[in-house]
Amino acid sequence: MTRGLLTDKVAVVTGGGGGIGGAIARRLAAEGAKVVFNEIDQSLLDATVSDIEAAGGVVTAVRGDIRLPEAVDALADAAMAVANGRVDILVNNVGDYRPAGRFLKTSRERWTASYAMNLEHVFACTRAIAPAMVSQGSGSIVNVSTVEAFRGIPANAVYSAFNAGVNAFTRSLAVELGRDGVRVNAIAPDLMDTLQTPVEAMLSGRDPSLVRQWVPLGRFGRPEDCADVVVFLCSELSSFVTGHVIPVDGGTTAASGWYQRADGKGWTNLPTAP
Numbered sequence: 001m002t003r004g005l006l007t008d009k010v011a012v013v014t015g016g017g018g019g020i021g022g023a024i025a026r027r028l029a030a031e032g033a034k035v036v037f038n039e040i041d042q043s044l045l046d047a048t049v050s051d052i053e054a055a056g057g058v059v060t061a062v063r064g065d066i067r068l069p070e071a072v073d074a075l076a077d078a079a080m081a082v083a084n085g086r087v088d089i090l091v092n093n094v095g096d097y098r099p100a101g102r103f104l105k106t107s108r109e110r111w112t113a114s115y116a117m118n119l120e121h122v123f124a125c126t127r128a129i130a131p132a133m134v135s136q137g138s139g140s141i142v143n144v145s146t147v148e149a150f151r152g153i154p155a156n157a158v159y160s161a162f163n164a165g166v167n168a169f170t171r172s173l174a175v176e177l178g179r180d181g182v183r184v185n186a187i188a189p190d191l192m193d194t195l196q197t198p199v200e201a202m203l204s205g206r207d208p209s210l211v212r213q214w215v216p217l218g219r220f221g222r223p224e225d226c227a228d229v230v231v232f233l234c235s236e237l238s239s240f241v242t243g244h245v246i247p248v249d250g251g252t253t254a255a256s257g258w259y260q261r262a263d264g265k266g267w268t269n270l271p272t273a274p
């Protein structure tokens, strides 16, 4: 559903070709925003551009690896060129959940790579784009974090730590930039059916109907579920909301280890119990 909530806003998205970023780029454009997105993969980039243009939207795509300073500069330059330096929205979406294995087996190189993929570019893109928002006295930044920053996740401790960093950065920057008219929030997805975590891989051969036991809302998430919340956070609908991390998780954070029993009779926090 589109309502023109973001008509003529200039919106920047990282990793806007596929998965959650792809849904966000398409949805912001459908709401009337002029979207400028970065993407490392040419075919995903082309698909988002053609979908947005086919729907009558306005889009600029910049191919590049957002971990690199030159890609951040190219994205910022493309954004500044759209409306004489005005930028209204920044969505820092790129990140990589794929498990690294037991922490005691991980290396310093792996931690550094995870920092570059999950946190450093959030600083870099914000540093490049937020000054335009401060000078115009308005803007909305949305960071894509994860529920794994709220709970303990085995075999992915470093990813969890850097996303906790995303959340802390979100809150601190929100306080710092509030008087400048810039709001800063984050979303924390779980169980999204994306390129990184397709439903088939999450199920790994198990019965799809089991999802009703695992997730209070009874289904896996769709990238569009995240895009809807991002539209809310970028629009006037959330004009008094800043410094928050909003789970988009079908209720998994609230359930926090509770599952519906296989026989449908009540709930258990001992999922392998009869």
Ligand SMILES: NC(=O)c1ccc[n+]([C@@H]2O[C@H](COP(=O)([O-])OP(=O)(O)OC[C@H]3O[C@@H](n4cnc5c(N)ncnc54)[C@H](O)[C@@H]3O)[C@@H](O)[C@H]2O)c1
Binding pocket: 014, 015, 016, 017, 018, 019, 020, 021, 022, 038, 039, 040, 041, 044, 064, 065, 066, 067, 093, 094, 095, 096, 097, 144, 145, 146, 147, 188, 189, 190, 191, 192, 193, 194, 195, 196, 197
């Ligand atoms: N999928 C989930 O269930 C889930 C859960 C929690 C958090 N997240 C977070 O959501 C964000 C998006 O995840 P997703 O599942 O949509 O991933 P995805 O892999 O499906 O999509 C990521 C997109 O970013 C692009 N990309 C990857 N590396 C890039 C780089 N270095 N530079 C530019 N573009 C790059 C990819 O080509 C792709 O288009 C990540 O920050 C991830 O940690 C996802």
